[in-house]
Amino acid sequence: MGLIFGTLGTIEDPLDALSGGSYSGLVNGGGLLVILNNLIKLAIVGAGIYAFWNIVLAGYGFLSSPEAKDIGKAWSRIYQSMYGLLIVAGAFVLAAIFGWIIFKDPMALLAPKFYGP
Numbered sequence: 001m002g003l004i005f006g007t008l009g010t011i012e013d014p015l016d017a018l019s020g021g022s023y024s025g026l027v028n029g030g031g032l033l034v035i036l037n038n039l040i041k042l043a044i045v046g047a048g049i050y051a052f053w054n055i056v057l058a059g060y061g062f063l064s065s066p067e068a069k070d071i072g073k074a075w076s077r078i079y080q081s082m083y084g085l086l087i088v089a090g091a092f093v094l095a096a097i098f099g100w101i102i103f104k105d106p107m108a109l110l111a112p113k114f115y116g117p
Contacts, residue, residue: 048085050084051082054080054081055078055081058074058075058077058078059078061073061074062075062078096109096110
């Protein structure tokens with residue numbers, strides 16, 4: 001199914017090829033698994049946006065403060081944001097490693113498959 005925009009032509013939905021026309025086909029399982037997957041993605045994006053905003057504010061505080069004490073606070077804030085991003089990224093790496101060790105599939109914990117009746 002393509003969208004027609006005048007003289008620009010058609011734009012095909014890239015998810016149609018992956019999921020057979022349904023967004024829920026990207027995750028194996030029922031509706032609850034799709035909702036949980038979307039909530040996890042939202043939390044990760046929120047963590048990234050928060051870390052970016054925190055780094056920008058710390059950089060502004062770093063550049064605008066004349067005292068060494070405030071510069072130390074700005075560095076602390078930058079480090080804490082970087083540690084947070086490292087924890088978020090490390091969670092994916094650890095999930096892939098444990099999935100590989102336990103199930104011989106790195107995506108086993110990141111994209112679980114549930115089989116039902």
